[in-house]
Amino acid sequence: MNIRNIIKYWRVTLTVAEMTVRHQLNDSFIVFAVLIQPMLIAILALFMLKEKGTDYAMFVVVGSGLTGLWSSLLFVSGNSINVERWSGTLETLVGVPTPFEVIVFGKNLASVAQSLLSMVVSYALAALFFGYSLHVDQPLMFIASVLLTVFAFVSFGLIIAPIFVMYRGVQQWQNALEFPVYILAGFLFPIALLPFWTVPISYVLPPYWAAIALHGTTTGAAPLEETFFAWGLMLVFSIVDLFIASRLFKFMLYKVRVDATLDTE
Amino acid sequence: MNAIEVNHLKRVYRAAIGVFKRSIKEVVAVDDISFSVEKGELFGLLGPNGAGKTTTVKMLATLLIPTAGNISIMGFDVVKQANEVRKRIGFIFGGERGLYWRLSAEDNLRYFASLYGADPEVSKKRIPYLLEMVGLKGRGNERVEGYSRGMKQRLHVARTLLHDPEVLFLDEPTIGLDPVGAREFRQVILDLQTEKKTILLTTHYMFEADALCDRIAVIDKGCTVALDTPGGLKKHVSDLSIVEMETFGAPEEVLNGIRALPFVDAVSVEDQDQRQLLKVQTERGAEAVPDLMAALDGQRVGRVIVREPTLEDAYVRLVGGKV
Known part of the structure; x- marks a missing residue:
């Protein structure tokens, strides 16, 4: 792919992201997944950890924000292709010259980026209603961690979406995948508290490394090497995810055109 | 190309x-x-x-x-x-x-x-x-x-x-x-x-x-x-006339009886609320009307007209009366 195409597709990605946000503004499920549910989780955790101090409050803010990111990835990005099929727009999208994975990337970018709002909401909640004076210990590294987290989540979403389209049996487990990842990725408490045998599962989850980077840079408690290592792994996972996604999309687009499942009618 | x-x-x-x-x-x-x-x-x-x-x-x-x-x-x-x-x-x-x-x-x-x-x-x-x-x-x-x-x-x-x-x-x-x-x-x-x-x-x-x-x-x-071309397709039925008959609830066996008549080429039926519009393609034109009335076997019949064929009639003949 040459520079001209990269610029062209980046422009398309931004337009898709803009239109996705506009389209989702009135979707009450998105409001629930991105704002209400993380807020409820934050309230619950803040009450439970009330006596633990400011560092724990910041952990909860970031952790509940991550729950919003994961829920958005699972339900919005995961269903991003299926939703187009249900609404009858999938045929139109597949019939344009822009590669379909570029379109889904733009849609996922919008979903994940807007779910960052859940972190802002949790922060405001902790500061206004629980009286915590919160600050981010390493702001620049935190921003870099957020950007890498978005990239890692969007890339991970590109694998989930075609799998949900092709294998409806997997999609039926969608709800069951929500809370286990909250736990296994250490969003709200360290995975050291979990049984030893769960650790390898956490290590292969990009959200776990996102949590390490975000928690580490907000509290400043983690050594720099640990944050850099988490960044590196998020990048590696993203590149591997994008490679797998490109294969999955090619296979899915061929399969749906053979099986005639682009439309539900 | x-x-x-x-x-x-x-x-x-x-x-x-x-x-x-x-x-x-x-x-x-x-x-x-x-x-x-x-x-x-x-x-x-x-x-x-x-x-x-x-x-x-x-x-x-x-x-x-x-x-x-x-x-x-x-x-x-x-x-x-x-x-x-x-x-x-x-x-x-x-x-x-x-x-x-x-x-x-x-x-x-x-x-x-x-x-x-x-x-x-x-x-x-x-x-x-x-x-x-x-x-x-x-x-x-x-x-x-x-x-x-x-x-x-x-x-x-x-x-x-x-x-x-x-x-x-x-x-x-x-x-x-x-x-x-x-x-x-x-x-x-x-x-x-x-x-x-x-x-x-x-x-x-x-x-x-x-x-x-x-x-x-x-x-x-x-x-x-x-x-x-549309004109070329119409030539498929240039030898035919169309008898349109308005009926009211004619049963399927009566319609099949009309379809079976030797001078009938094709029949299409349009249901319009309580009535049906039968379009019978035949080489006999107006001469076929009395026999068609007889085949309707006492069914209530409204308007009857005989007209030249259209593209639709050519289409009906080509697909065997399915509209």
């Missing part, structure tokens, strides 16, 4: 049936269809429900992969060079789906212009032009969910013209439109033809095909039954 070349096209749908004992059921939607369309031609594809029209259009639009045969659009193969084909085609499927209802018409067009790789500066000028062309000037900033069915169809036309495609596929575009909306839509199609677009149109409305199409392919059971 023709704009569209279709050679021995075949498409089989496979579906798994059964819960415990799974088996694969095959349905042949398109069996053997061949035709070509010249550049700038308005070509019609007619056939009864289930004849394979929409399946054919979806294969032409790169949305389905043929089981056998091949299609080229402007010299590009629809399977091997799908992306080159997509740059050169636009398509509309009948109905209201395929647009983002919560976005405005302008946002829908800006979105799809981007997906077709249009320059944003060019789109800024082209979008108002297209909205005006399809009669939506001044309504572009309204959400699509508030549009009537006809307005949505016209927005589909604007969407499909964003990248100025050379070839257009219109699959039953006037279905569900009110008479005024359908007439306006037909004018849009004629305007497109004057712009030298190659258009493939499928429709159920014979007068529409007669008025718009340069040539028509009639397909039935997935095969091409006839291919000619």
Whole structure:
């Protein structure tokens, strides 16, 4: 792919992201997944950890924000292709010259980026209603961690979406995948508290490394090497995810055109 | 070079049936269809429900992969060079789906212009032009969910013209439109033809095909039954007259009795509320009326007229009375 195409597709990605946000503004499920549910989780955790101090409050803010990111990835990005099929727009999208994975990337970018709002909401909640004076210990590294987290989540979403389209049996487990990842990725408490045998599962989850980077840079408690290592792994996972996604999309687009499942009618 | 070349096209749908004992059921939607369309031609594809029209259009639009045969659009193969084909085609499927209802018409067009790789500066000028062309000037900033069915169809036309495609596929575009909306839509199609677009149109409305199409392919059971100009197709029934008889609740066995008469070529039945309109094709013309009345066996009969055949009658004869 040459520079001209990269610029062209980046422009398309931004337009898709803009239109996705506009389209989702009135979707009450998105409001629930991105704002209400993380807020409820934050309230619950803040009450439970009330006596633990400011560092724990910041952990909860970031952790509940991550729950919003994961829920958005699972339900919005995961269903991003299926939703187009249900609404009858999938045929139109597949019939344009822009590669379909570029379109889904733009849609996922919008979903994940807007779910960052859940972190802002949790922060405001902790500061206004629980009286915590919160600050981010390493702001620049935190921003870099957020950007890498978005990239890692969007890339991970590109694998989930075609799998949900092709294998409806997997999609039926969608709800069951929500809370286990909250736990296994250490969003709200360290995975050291979990049984030893769960650790390898956490290590292969990009959200776990996102949590390490975000928690580490907000509290400043983690050594720099640990944050850099988490960044590196998020990048590696993203590149591997994008490679797998490109294969999955090619296979899915061929399969749906053979099986005639682009439309539900 | 023709704009569209279709050679021995075949498409089989496979579906798994059964819960415990799974088996694969095959349905042949398109069996053997061949035709070509010249550049700038308005070509019609007619056939009864289930004849394979929409399946054919979806294969032409790169949305389905043929089981056998091949299609080229402007010299590009629809399977091997799908992306080159997509740059050169636009398509509309009948109905209201395929647009983002919560976005405005302008946002829908800006979105799809981007997906077709249009320059944003060019789109800024082209979008108002297209909205005006399809009669939506001044309504572009309204959400699509508030549009009537006809307005949505016209927005589909604007969407499909964003990248100025050379070839257009219109699959039953006037279905569900009110008479005024359908007439306006037909004018849009004629305007497109004057712009030298190659258009493939499928429709159920014979007068529409007669008025718009340069040539028509009639397909039935997935095969091409006839291919000619509207005038040429009418010659298939030039030896016949049509006896139209209005009946009221005539049972199927009586209708079958008429179909079995030796001088009857084909019979189509249109149900209109409480009444039926029988269209009987016969070489005997008015002389057949007394025998037909006798065959109706005491059924209540209203208006009876004898007239010259139309394209619809040619179509009925070609597809064996299925309308």
